[in-house]
Amino acid sequence: MSVYETDIVIVGGGIAGQSLAAALVDAALVDAAAGAGVDAAGGAGSDAPRIVVVESENTLGHHTSSRSASQMQPSYGPPEIRALTAATLGLMPGIERALETSILSPRPLIWCGLRGSEAQADSVLASVPDAREGSIAEAVSRLPALRASALESIAFDENAQEVDVTALLGYYRERMHAGGVTVLQGSAVSDAQPLADGWRVTAGSNEIRSRIVVNAAGAWADPLAGLFGKAPRGLQPYRRTITVAAATGRAVDPSWPMACDMGNTFYFRPRGTEILASPLEDSPSVAEDARPRTSDVADVTQRINAVTDLALGGSSRSWTGLRTLSPSGLPIVGREPGDPTFYWLAGQGGYGIQTSAALGRMVAADLLGRDAGLGDDVAAAFARLAPVPRPSLA
Incomplete structure (x- = not known):
C-alpha cells in the first residue's frame, strides 16, 4: 500500500x-x-x-x-449562481491568454414559448435577468429551422456563451x-x-x-x-440526457443560436453541422455511471421535429450525466x-x-x-x- x-x-x-x-x-x-x-x-x-x-x-x-x-449562461440559475457565473466569465480572458486559445464563443439563446403551452415569455422575462422580449419573426430570421406556426412567444438571452x-x-x-x-x-x-x-x-x-x-x-x-x-x-442526482443527430430536412448553420423551450421540454443548438439536443428530463437516479435511454432520445427527437423543419434522423452519439441537487x-x-x-x-x-x-x-x-x-x-x-x-x- x-x-x-x-x-x-x-x-x-x-x-x-x-x-x-x-x-x-x-x-x-x-x-x-x-x-x-x-x-x-x-x-x-x-x-x-x-x-x-x-x-x-x-x-x-x-x-x-x-x-x-458546453454552455455558460450568465442569466441561468438563482442569484448565487449568477454571481459566481459572472465572476467565472470575468476570469476567462486570463485563462484564454494562458492557453493561447479561445474557450468562449457567443451562442445567444432563444427562449421559445410554444402554442398551447402555459410557459410564455412573461415568466422568462420575470426570472431571467437581461432577457428581452422578441418577435417570432426575429426568432425565425435568426434560427430559420423554427416553425413560426409552432410558436406563441419569444424571449432572447444575448449573453449566453458556448464553452470549450x-x-x-x-x-x-x-x-x-x-x-x-x-x-x-x-x-x-x-x-x-x-x-x-x-x-x-x-x-x-x-x-x-x-x-x-x-x-x-x-x-x-x-x-x-x-x-x-x-x-x-x-443530495439527489437527476438524469440529464444529450444526443447529437444529423438534420435531414435542411443544412445546419454552425453559427445558429441555441433554442430552449420555456416549458423545459427540450433545448437544441448546432454542434458543427449536426444538432445537439436534450429532452431536459429530471428523472431521479441513484449515483451511477448513467447511460442514455432510448425513450429519452426518441422524445427529444420528436419534440424538436414538431417545432422545426430539421427532420432529425438517428443519433450519432448520446450521453447522460447526473445533475446533483441539494434540497x-x-x-x-x-x-x-x-x-x-x-x-x-x-x-x-x-x-x-x-x-x-x-x-x-x-x-x-x-x-x-x-x-x-x-x-x-x-x-x-x-x-x-x-x-x-x-x-x-x-
Missing part, C-alpha cells in the same frame, strides 16, 4: 475537484512569487500546501463534467501538473478514520493522511460523507459545522462548468484563510452556500 502525507485531499476528480486544485496551485504560486509560503490553515509557512486528488474512475472528469451541454469544456478542463489539469498535485485515479475511497490532526483515508491501494478532506464527489457526495461519519445533506437547489459549499477538517463542495446541480473558476477560487481562499479578490457580491453569494448545522451520525 502506498502512503501519502498531505495537507488537503480532494475526493472527486470532476470539474469541481480539478478547478479547486488548480486554484490552490495558483494561490501557492502567487505566494512563492511574493516570497512567502502558506499552510493549509492560512498561516505563513515555508511550504505551499500539499494536495492530493482522489478519483474512483481511471480518468478525471469521467462523469457529468465530460457530458455537459475540453480546453477548460485541460487548463485546470495543466495547473495541477505545474503545482505538483498528486492525482490518484482508479482509487475509490473505502474507509476513513479520524486522526488527532485530520483523517486517514483508504482509497484503492493507497492510504492518505490529510489535515483537510474536501468532499467533491458529485453524485456520490452523500455516501462519501457517511464514510466520514457525517450526516447526508439530501435548496444551491450548492453545498463550506466546512462541516463543528468539524473544520471536513469540507463540502457538492450539489452544483448542472452549474458546475459555468461557476467552476470562481467557485474554485472562493473555496481555495476559504481553505487558505484569505480574500479571493472577487468582490463583495461574490463573497456574499458564496457565504449563502455554507452547510446548515445538522447532527452527526451516531
Whole structure:
C-alpha cells in the first residue's frame, strides 16, 4: 500500500475537484512569487500546501463534467449562481491568454414559448435577468429551422456563451501538473478514520493522511460523507440526457443560436453541422455511471421535429450525466459545522462548468484563510452556500 502525507485531499476528480486544485496551485504560486509560503490553515509557512486528488474512475472528469451541454449562461440559475457565473466569465480572458486559445464563443439563446403551452415569455422575462422580449419573426430570421406556426412567444438571452469544456478542463489539469498535485485515479475511497490532526483515508491501494478532506464527489457526495461519519445533506442526482443527430430536412448553420423551450421540454443548438439536443428530463437516479435511454432520445427527437423543419434522423452519439441537487437547489459549499477538517463542495446541480473558476477560487481562499479578490457580491453569494448545522451520525 502506498502512503501519502498531505495537507488537503480532494475526493472527486470532476470539474469541481480539478478547478479547486488548480486554484490552490495558483494561490501557492502567487505566494512563492511574493516570497512567502502558506499552510493549509492560512498561516505563513515555508511550504505551499500539499494536495492530493482522489478519483474512483481511471480518468478525471469521467462523469457529468465530460457530458455537459458546453454552455455558460450568465442569466441561468438563482442569484448565487449568477454571481459566481459572472465572476467565472470575468476570469476567462486570463485563462484564454494562458492557453493561447479561445474557450468562449457567443451562442445567444432563444427562449421559445410554444402554442398551447402555459410557459410564455412573461415568466422568462420575470426570472431571467437581461432577457428581452422578441418577435417570432426575429426568432425565425435568426434560427430559420423554427416553425413560426409552432410558436406563441419569444424571449432572447444575448449573453449566453458556448464553452470549450475540453480546453477548460485541460487548463485546470495543466495547473495541477505545474503545482505538483498528486492525482490518484482508479482509487475509490473505502474507509476513513479520524486522526488527532485530520483523517486517514483508504482509497484503492493507497492510504492518505490529510489535515483537510474536501468532499467533491458529485453524485456520490452523500455516501462519501457517511464514510466520514457525517450526516447526508439530501443530495439527489437527476438524469440529464444529450444526443447529437444529423438534420435531414435542411443544412445546419454552425453559427445558429441555441433554442430552449420555456416549458423545459427540450433545448437544441448546432454542434458543427449536426444538432445537439436534450429532452431536459429530471428523472431521479441513484449515483451511477448513467447511460442514455432510448425513450429519452426518441422524445427529444420528436419534440424538436414538431417545432422545426430539421427532420432529425438517428443519433450519432448520446450521453447522460447526473445533475446533483441539494434540497435548496444551491450548492453545498463550506466546512462541516463543528468539524473544520471536513469540507463540502457538492450539489452544483448542472452549474458546475459555468461557476467552476470562481467557485474554485472562493473555496481555495476559504481553505487558505484569505480574500479571493472577487468582490463583495461574490463573497456574499458564496457565504449563502455554507452547510446548515445538522447532527452527526451516531
